[in-house]
Structure formats: C-alpha cells, structure tokens
Amino acid sequence: MRAARLVTLLLLLQNRGRMTAQQLAEELEVSVRTVYRDVEALGGAGIPLYGEAGHAGGYRLVDGYRTRLTGLTADEAQAAFLAALPGAAAELGLGEALAAAQLKLRAALPAELREHAGRIQERFLLDAPGWYGDADRTPHLAAAATALWERRAVVLRYRRWRAPEEIERRVEPYGLVLKAGRWYLVAGGPSGIRTYRVDQIAELQPLDVQFAVPEDFVLTAYWTRYLADFRARLHTGEALVRLSPEGARRLGVAAAGDGWTEARVPIESIAHAHGDFLRLGADIEVLEPLELRTRIAGTVRTLADRYER
Known part of the structure; x- marks a missing residue:
C-alpha cells in the first residue's frame, strides 16, 4: 500500500510541478505528517526532490527528472479504456484505478502533450445517459x-x-x-x-x-x-400519414413544399404508433391502417369531451 502511495506522490510532482505538503496530503488522502515521512523516504531512495519554505514553497522534483515508474496495473489498464466514462468506471468498481491510470498516462507524456491532454479533459465531457428518467439501479x-x-x-x-x-x-x-x-x-x-x-x-x-x-x-x-x-x-409495419411542415420536421420526413406531406412511415405496433403519433398533436393525420386511425380518433374524442366539461 505504501509503495503504491510513494509512486503516486512521485507522479503527482512530475505532473504538476511544485505542490505543498497539504496539497499532497489531500490528493493522497493521508495526513501531512505521512507526507513528510513519504518525502523523506523518496529522498533516501535517491529521488532528486527538494522542499522550498515560505508561502509559495512546496515540494518539487529537480528540473529534467522523469520517473520511469509509469507501468499500469491490470485494473488500471482496464480502467484507462473507460476514461471517457468515469461514471461507468465507478459502477464497475474501477474508479480509483481509472484515476491512477490517468495519472500514470499523463506522467508518461512529454510536457507539451501532457498540457494538451489536460486542456482536453477540462473542455470536453461525455455524458451518455439521456435527460429524462433516473439511472437504472444495477446492484449486480x-x-x-x-x-x-x-x-x-x-x-x-x-x-x-x-x-x-x-x-x-x-x-x-x-x-x-x-x-x-x-x-x-x-x-x-x-x-x-x-x-x-x-x-x-x-x-x-x-x-x-x-x-x-x-x-x-x-x-x-x-x-x-x-x-x-x-x-x-422493431418496425414490422407501416402507416400512411399526412404531416404538416412541423410534423414532417419532427418525424424526420422530407417535406413536399410548404404544405402538408403524405408519407409512409414504419411503425413497431398499433399501440406504440398510437402513443408516438399523439405526441405530434395537430401536426399529423393518420390515414392507414384503419385500426390506428380509429384508435387515435377515439382518444381525441375522449380528450375533447374531458376538456369541454
């Protein structure tokens, strides 16, 4: 455990330059006293790092020094492929491994590429799930x-x-x-x-x-x-519909001029098409199949009666 922490401390200094004992303690989730002991151990092992006193002080590596301890563990290698999906990595129990893998990968890059990677991470984020609905519970x-x-x-x-x-x-x-x-x-x-x-x-x-x-x-x-x-x-049938320009746009159908467009569109079932087409409101008229047209007409009459009370 301590060996892994020493490597992480070394990589932090290599990636970020000067860091205070307090900053290192927060990153490593240990006490400042533990950081002091770890820094002393690294110095005793021949790592060229030094401390600077004062408000702007901290620990840093001698300019030009780069560690070769950037090999990934199996978990870290797996997690590296989930770098664009930190939530997914966490769900799979690889959150800590992902953080360690990213740290090691950044340490292995030249300074210019390391800064570029940092800018990408700051400016781009992939959030895969949709807007509506809570995330599924996946306890297993x-x-x-x-x-x-x-x-x-x-x-x-x-x-x-x-x-x-x-x-x-x-x-x-x-x-x-x-x-x-x-x-x-x-x-x-x-x-x-x-x-x-x-x-x-x-x-x-x-x-x-x-x-x-x-x-x-x-x-x-x-x-x-x-x-x-x-x-x-999914799409085992089709429906013949008339669409307003707005309805054609929402349904992804090429409009014929500025007027209404007649088109055949694939449907999964009468039940699914009934719900999907009602969302288009007055921008759609179903012509075929008759069962679907009759069902939508019945729903519209029920709604009209309800709102006219």
Whole structure:
C-alpha cells in the first residue's frame, strides 16, 4: 500500500510541478505528517526532490527528472479504456484505478502533450445517459463484471416482460455493453448467446466454474448484429400519414413544399404508433391502417369531451 502511495506522490510532482505538503496530503488522502515521512523516504531512495519554505514553497522534483515508474496495473489498464466514462468506471468498481491510470498516462507524456491532454479533459465531457428518467439501479453490475474478468459462469434469476416473468439460467458472461446509460450483459447459455438487461437481474450467483469464450466471438461484431436484428424486429409495419411542415420536421420526413406531406412511415405496433403519433398533436393525420386511425380518433374524442366539461 505504501509503495503504491510513494509512486503516486512521485507522479503527482512530475505532473504538476511544485505542490505543498497539504496539497499532497489531500490528493493522497493521508495526513501531512505521512507526507513528510513519504518525502523523506523518496529522498533516501535517491529521488532528486527538494522542499522550498515560505508561502509559495512546496515540494518539487529537480528540473529534467522523469520517473520511469509509469507501468499500469491490470485494473488500471482496464480502467484507462473507460476514461471517457468515469461514471461507468465507478459502477464497475474501477474508479480509483481509472484515476491512477490517468495519472500514470499523463506522467508518461512529454510536457507539451501532457498540457494538451489536460486542456482536453477540462473542455470536453461525455455524458451518455439521456435527460429524462433516473439511472437504472444495477446492484449486480460489479458481480457481473467480476465474473466477466475471471471468466466464471453464473446463475441468474432474471425478470422479463413475457411469461414466465422470472426465469433462472446458468450463463457464461462474454461481455458488458453500456448503451444510452443502460448496462447489458452478453452471455452464452443453453439456448445460445443472449443479451440481458443488468437492471433486470434479480439475483446473480457466481459459480466456481471457469469457461472459455468461443474463438469466433467478437463483442463489437455481436452487438452490431444484435442492434440490426433489434431494429428489424422493431418496425414490422407501416402507416400512411399526412404531416404538416412541423410534423414532417419532427418525424424526420422530407417535406413536399410548404404544405402538408403524405408519407409512409414504419411503425413497431398499433399501440406504440398510437402513443408516438399523439405526441405530434395537430401536426399529423393518420390515414392507414384503419385500426390506428380509429384508435387515435377515439382518444381525441375522449380528450375533447374531458376538456369541454
């Protein structure tokens, strides 16, 4: 533990230049007295650092000195690939490893590139989840990630929308995907490779059984196919509609001049199209299918009666 702290202290000085004992203590989450002892230990080990007294003083390395202790641990290397998603790294239990990895990567860069990396981090931020709705609760995400790292099979108790609404399956975790703020577990099982929403896992029991991922499995390729299949299943029908210029813009349909536009648009189902089209209000008229037109007309009459009371 202390060895790791000494390396971190050294990298902090290399990255940031002069730092006071108080600043180092806050970064390392230790007492100032511990910082004094660590600095003394580094000096005794031949590290060329020195302290300057006074208000603008602090510790710094001799100009030109650069440590070679920038090798990443396994956790830090994994976390480095999540650098754009600090929230995701934290959910996977890699928050501290991410901070250490970024510190080491910055220490390995020349001064000019290190400053450029700092400016990027200050000015750009990726926030993947959408605006509306709270984040899903994923209490079993860390356990799923551990099983994934260790290539251990698990038994899932899983909730789903169709009957039976709760199932139990023994699966082998192949990968985790973060899509629009929601985690998905890709796993192999008796019925092939399936995708499970992590927030719908009611219970996860790791097994003392290791497995090997099929040699031909590639997570990115699988996810691309999965999304294509999902979209193909999503839009199984179509509707004929008339759209105002504003309705065409909101629905992403090319408008025909300044008037109303007639278009055929894909729909998932009558129920989903009913809700989606009502959001467009008076900017849409459904012509076909008749079932959808009749259902929307009934809803509009109900709303009119309600507001005319």
